[in-house]
Amino acid sequence: MNIIVCIKQIQDPEIPASKFRLGADGKKVIPPEGIPPVINPYDEQAVELALRIKEKRGGQITILTIGEEGASRAVKHALAMGADEGILLQDLTFEGSDSLATAHILTRAIQKIEEFDLILCGRQAADWDEGLVGSILAENLELPLVTLAESADFIEDRWRVKRVILDGYQIFAAPSPAVLTVSHELGPPRLPSGWGIITASKKEIPVWDAKFIGTEPTQIGADASRKKLIKLFIPQRERKCDKIEGEKPEDATSRLVEKLRTAGVL
Amino acid sequence: MKGILICGEPKEKKITSVSKELITTGKGLSSVLDQSLDFLLIGEKCENAAIEAANLGVDRVLTVQGPGSSDLHPERLVAILAQVCKQNDPMVILLGQTDMGRDVAPRLAAKLGANVCMDCVDLVFDESSKELILTKPVYGGNAMAQWALKNHRQLVVTMRPRSEKPAEPDPSHKGRMESISIEFEETQIRTQLMETTCTEGKGIKLEEAKVIVAGGGGIGGSEGFGLIQELAVVLGAAVGITRVPSDENWMPKSLEIGQTGHMVSPNLYIAVGISGAPQHLSGCSHSKIIVAINKDPEASIFGMADFGIVGDYREVLPALIEKLKALKE
Ligand SMILES: Cc1cc2nc3c(=O)[nH]c(=O)nc-3n(C[C@H](O)[C@H](O)[C@H](O)COP(=O)(O)OP(=O)(O)OC[C@H]3O[C@@H](n4cnc5c(N)ncnc54)[C@H](O)[C@@H]3O)c2cc1C
Numbered sequence: 001m002n003i004i005v006c007i008k009q010i011q012d013p014e015i016p017a018s019k020f021r022l023g024a025d026g027k028k029v030i031p032p033e034g035i036p037p038v039i040n041p042y043d044e045q046a047v048e049l050a051l052r053i054k055e056k057r058g059g060q061i062t063i064l065t066i067g068e069e070g071a072s073r074a075v076k077h078a079l080a081m082g083a084d085e086g087i088l089l090q091d092l093t094f095e096g097s098d099s100l101a102t103a104h105i106l107t108r109a110i111q112k113i114e115e116f117d118l119i120l121c122g123r124q125a126a127d128w129d130e131g132l133v134g135s136i137l138a139e140n141l142e143l144p145l146v147t148l149a150e151s152a153d154f155i156e157d158r159w160r161v162k163r164v165i166l167d168g169y170q171i172f173a174a175p176s177p178a179v180l181t182v183s184h185e186l187g188p189p190r191l192p193s194g195w196g197i198i199t200a201s202k203k204e205i206p207v208w209d210a211k212f213i214g215t216e217p218t219q220i221g222a223d224a225s226r227k228k229l230i231k232l233f234i235p236q237r238e239r240k241c242d243k244i245e246g247e248k249p250e251d252a253t254s255r256l257v258e259k260l261r262t263a264g265v266l
Numbered sequence: 267m268k269g270i271l272i273c274g275e276p277k278e279k280k281i282t283s284v285s286k287e288l289i290t291t292g293k294g295l296s297s298v299l300d301q302s303l304d305f306l307l308i309g310e311k312c313e314n315a316a317i318e319a320a321n322l323g324v325d326r327v328l329t330v331q332g333p334g335s336s337d338l339h340p341e342r343l344v345a346i347l348a349q350v351c352k353q354n355d356p357m358v359i360l361l362g363q364t365d366m367g368r369d370v371a372p373r374l375a376a377k378l379g380a381n382v383c384m385d386c387v388d389l390v391f392d393e394s395s396k397e398l399i400l401t402k403p404v405y406g407g408n409a410m411a412q413w414a415l416k417n418h419r420q421l422v423v424t425m426r427p428r429s430e431k432p433a434e435p436d437p438s439h440k441g442r443m444e445s446i447s448i449e450f451e452e453t454q455i456r457t458q459l460m461e462t463t464c465t466e467g468k469g470i471k472l473e474e475a476k477v478i479v480a481g482g483g484g485i486g487g488s489e490g491f492g493l494i495q496e497l498a499v500v501l502g503a504a505v506g507i508t509r510v511p512s513d514e515n516w517m518p519k520s521l522e523i524g525q526t527g528h529m530v531s532p533n534l535y536i537a538v539g540i541s542g543a544p545q546h547l548s549g550c551s552h553s554k555i556i557v558a559i560n561k562d563p564e565a566s567i568f569g570m571a572d573f574g575i576v577g578d579y580r581e582v583l584p585a586l587i588e589k590l591k592a593l594k595e
């Protein structure tokens with residue numbers, strides 16, 4: 001099974017809210033100092049799913065990312081987990097691409113790869129939280145799509161995919177090749193092994209540019225983006241907390257119950 | 267392009283609460299833009315749901331007759347929706363950020379070549395700039411982004427549940443009912459839906475609960491959830507969890523609250539052993555009263571709560587349960 005996994009490097013989504021900063025112009029997120037960017041967690045789980053399938057069915061895993069030079073860090077992480085090849089899609093014209101443009105770039109790169117049985121994306125990139133690229137990619141390539149995969153395997157001649165829904169799950173069957181977007185219900189991804197880190201560090205990561213993959217200049221980059229950012233702001237969630245501290249549980253809870261009754265919620 | 271189209275969701279002969287919230291958003295837009303408001307229902311036996319929608323102040327309720335309209339397969343929905351959009355050419359297509367909307371909206375936008383924005387909490391028309399303004403949580407709820415559209419293409423938007431009040435019946439404005447027939451090629455359907463299973467327990471649904479007791483990583487294991495459940499029973503509450511108990515398999519994953527799980531807004535939300543990450547708060551910050559029980563006085567959840575008790579839940583919950591039981595008698 002030849003599997004392509006699309007990954008994105010993002011600012012660590014698990015930094016404490018107190019470390020999250022916006023630029024003074026309200027147009028940029030300022031990366032937290034001393035905390036390196038990471039592979040998008042859902043994409044890391046997509047790599048994990050690819051590895052689980054490879055362990056059973058054999059094959060080759062290729063990692064694709066669009067990003068600047070530093071994004072090869074995320075690719076190295078996926079290689080250290082056990083992926084076989086990584087490709088960095090990089091070009092000045094790619095910068096500022098929105099989801100549709102990102103999907104276009106990935107589409108062209110994948111058309112270069114030709115032979116594959118499965119394309120995996122994360123359910124969403126945990127920076128802009130859109131959840132668009134995987135689905136648009138499938139439409140572009142006219143391939144079957146199952147979103148929010150929790151597990152998948154190739155059985156008989158089809159992909160069997162368990163899809164998460166809010167109150168349960170669905171099972172889909174899809175012919176190969178297919179596109180899946182992976183959700184966190186898949187479970188924690190493996191840690192890179194020492195050996196994995198060594199082999200990954202030795203691997204070359206080829207860079208493919210716009211000319212090589214043949215992107216349409218009018219469809220990519222900041223100029224093609226369909227939305228104009230007006231501003232970013234921090235939502236107000238703070239409440240004035242009436243905090244009961246240092247009292248015996250019986251007293252603290254008695255007071256709490258009184259207060260909740262006064263507030264009319266009990 | 268003209269008009270606003272809402273993709274409604276029928277459920278047990280009614281329309282979902284999210285569908286009613288979409289009507290509120292749609293009405294706001296249709297009045298400032300002076301555009302008609304259509305409400306679409308796809309599915310078998312939608313008559314009662316259609317009547318309910320018609321009473322909520324929309325101009326037209328469209329129901330679909332046609333191949334596969336009873337089979338709620340995402341590809342069928344997209345194929346049907348794409349046809350309806352071609353016939354009616356709406357300027358804005360509204361869906362909920364639900365199981366259906368999450369899956370259908372991106373594909374539909376790609377098919378229509380439309381603009382798209384997912385998981386918005388606000389969509390308004392700015393009279394001064396004459397632009398549609400979209401607001402959506404980003405970075406796991408750490409920030410909100412506000413966008414204007416650069417072009418005048420069709421727009422597909424999903425709205426996060428609970429971002430608007432559900433529309434109320436409007437006796438002065440009864441929507442017309444129209445049934446439309448759609449044709450599409452079965453060959454467009456590439457995947458096969460083999461099974462749909464709902465695993466959620468018999469208890470109170472999180473979205474409908476007036477009181478929720480939620481347990482997080484601080485509960486430390488599945489046994490600890492015994493106390494959470496006991497408290498929930500005394501309160502007639504639903505039980506929710508954060509990502510940690512879900513990842514650790516202490517509790518069913520389908521109880522997760524937050525950005526990627528349930529969006530809830532009960533009168534009372536009791537957060538036990540929960541640190542207060544934005545991804546979680548995203549899903550419960552609309553609760554009327556939030557109570558935090560946490561042993562760390564510095565936990566950020568206290569900054570987002572109305573009441574707090576600093577202490578070990580193993581001591582606090584038994585005392586609380588006792589107190590509430592005594593009160594009941
Ligand atoms: C992309 C992404 C999406 C995410 N989406 C979601 C989501 O939708 N929903 C969600 O919930 N999370 C989500 N998360 C995870 C989120 O970032 C936090 O990691 C998670 O919510 C933390 O859960 P917690 O507060 O229960 O656990 P922890 O952060 O581990 O906090 C445990 C708390 O319990 C307290 N505690 C410990 N022992 C006790 C005791 N005995 N008594 C009382 N208090 C105690 C501690 O002081 C601490 O504050 C997401 C993360 C990422 C990266």
Ligand SMILES: Nc1ncnc2c1ncn2[C@@H]1O[C@H](COP(=O)(O)O)[C@@H](O)[C@H]1O
Nearest residue numbers: 006007066121122124125130131132133
């Ligand atoms: N720059 C990128 N490079 C490679 N893959 C990406 C990139 N951006 C998004 N993706 C893929 O698309 C998924 C969804 O992204 P999004 O639609 O931006 O939320 C991600 O989880 C990745 O799998």
